[in-house]
Amino acid sequence: MQLAIILAYFALTIGIGLYSQKKSKTSECFHGSGLGIIMCVAAGTGEWLGGTSTTGVSEYGYLFGLSGAWYTVANGLGILVLAIFFAKLYRSLDTVTVPGILGHYLGKNARLVASIMLIFVMIVVGASQIIAAGTLGVSILGLDFNVAVIILGLCFILYTIAGGMNAVGRTNILHLAAMYGGVIVALIVVSGELGGFATLTRDLPADPYFEPMGIGTSKASSWIIASVLGACTAQAGIQPLLAAKDIHTARKAAFLTALIVAPFGILTALLGMSARILYPELGNAKLALPTLMMNMHPVIGGIVLASIFAAVLSTISPIILASGTMFTKDIFQRFARHDVEDKRLLFISRVSTGVAGLICIVLAIAFYGSTKILDMVYFAYTLRGALFIVLMYGIYWKLTTEKGAILSMILTGAVGLIWVIYKGFTGTFPIADWMTETYAAVLTAAIATILFSLVYPKKPEPQLS
Numbered sequence: 001m002q003l004a005i006i007l008a009y010f011a012l013t014i015g016i017g018l019y020s021q022k023k024s025k026t027s028e029c030f031h032g033s034g035l036g037i038i039m040c041v042a043a044g045t046g047e048w049l050g051g052t053s054t055t056g057v058s059e060y061g062y063l064f065g066l067s068g069a070w071y072t073v074a075n076g077l078g079i080l081v082l083a084i085f086f087a088k089l090y091r092s093l094d095t096v097t098v099p100g101i102l103g104h105y106l107g108k109n110a111r112l113v114a115s116i117m118l119i120f121v122m123i124v125v126g127a128s129q130i131i132a133a134g135t136l137g138v139s140i141l142g143l144d145f146n147v148a149v150i151i152l153g154l155c156f157i158l159y160t161i162a163g164g165m166n167a168v169g170r171t172n173i174l175h176l177a178a179m180y181g182g183v184i185v186a187l188i189v190v191s192g193e194l195g196g197f198a199t200l201t202r203d204l205p206a207d208p209y210f211e212p213m214g215i216g217t218s219k220a221s222s223w224i225i226a227s228v229l230g231a232c233t234a235q236a237g238i239q240p241l242l243a244a245k246d247i248h249t250a251r252k253a254a255f256l257t258a259l260i261v262a263p264f265g266i267l268t269a270l271l272g273m274s275a276r277i278l279y280p281e282l283g284n285a286k287l288a289l290p291t292l293m294m295n296m297h298p299v300i301g302g303i304v305l306a307s308i309f310a311a312v313l314s315t316i317s318p319i320i321l322a323s324g325t326m327f328t329k330d331i332f333q334r335f336a337r338h339d340v341e342d343k344r345l346l347f348i349s350r351v352s353t354g355v356a357g358l359i360c361i362v363l364a365i366a367f368y369g370s371t372k373i374l375d376m377v378y379f380a381y382t383l384r385g386a387l388f389i390v391l392m393y394g395i396y397w398k399l400t401t402e403k404g405a406i407l408s409m410i411l412t413g414a415v416g417l418i419w420v421i422y423k424g425f426t427g428t429f430p431i432a433d434w435m436t437e438t439y440a441a442v443l444t445a446a447i448a449t450i451l452f453s454l455v456y457p458k459k460p461e462p463q464l465s
Helices: 004-024 027-031 037-045 055-091 098-105 108-141 145-194 198-203 217-229 235-242 247-261 264-276 283-292 296-336 342-367 370-397 402-426 437-455
Strands: none
Touching: 004 145, 004 235, 004 296, 004 437, 027 145, 027 198, 027 296, 027 342, 037 145, 037 217, 037 235, 037 296, 055 217, 055 235, 055 247, 055 264, 055 283, 098 108, 098 217, 098 296, 098 370, 098 402, 108 145, 108 342, 108 370, 145 235, 145 264, 145 283, 145 296, 145 342, 217 370, 217 437, 235 247, 235 296, 247 296, 264 283, 283 296, 283 437, 296 342, 370 402, 370 437, 402 437
């Protein structure tokens, strides 16, 4: 029964994606244009509610309690900062890419470097999500991991290149409903098994399960900092706002996205806490949610399974679309020798989106079972946060130069990579344990942008005699 529900859900997703092809006849529509608030919110939430928000947060809930919800709360805070301070500004610049925003303030070469870095970020995050999808394919469908990744990955690619932003938005409406619906149903069932959620407060220790920082102040603060910085340069999450029909829609959609994302982790953390009481002897906390699901009625378990699948599906499509959009807008059109007709531009958009998906599949197969993919994801998020620092200088500090920004981006990337590699070999960070790759990269970007801009100042404009 569970397998039938999952297959039906997946078939429905593909059908909606392929149907959306009717709305993607131009490159502008493919990347997103004139989106209403529902489409903006649905497409944007995919960046923030991936597999970690379900199985990951339930694992934290099993181990640390409600504070595991800081993962999605931090994302919500980051989106809120975007909504209050930057959504209006970004939407007014008439671009659908974050590198396009950097290029507006820092120059076309800075735009190129930023696009390469952010495409890398999207590819790495996409690969991690496809690994999650493949793992579900193994446990649910009984497939070999490589076979599961190839089949599921090609399906993601198919409906994304068919419908573009319309496919992402329409399918994510379905995914959002499935995610919240599945988790709420699971909570109702689990509450009955527990005899009410008051059991949680009675049977679980207050510390750490009900402490605001039970998961650790350093981890929670690191999530908040990374989310606030990263939300303002997250291409997959920002692209729908840039494609909104007007500034008012973009801002309102950002606020609503924050309100949808933030509380989701509270629900999944509660499921993890419930699993702690019902199954206290689990050898692996990652099994908290799957164990709850497998012990439910087959129909209920299938619905919850669909919600987990939905979380992964909702993230992969916007990520590979974002990669294709940045390649087309920031790289291909930059080097095209003449105006490209829209038919060819649409073709390039679809091909680059498909290639991004294929690279994600290859990386997923190559890094399955290795912790290196997690190191790459941490490094990718570090780059994204550091780019925001550089962008802030470009917007607010008039002495920022293009060369200074480019050198700062390159140095920041090198520092972040060194930090991650060092941690991989030694198990600790250089300098101090609290100096994570996020802090190191942000500090490097903040200092290097100033220094390089002063060393390589803007050339004075020629004076007319």
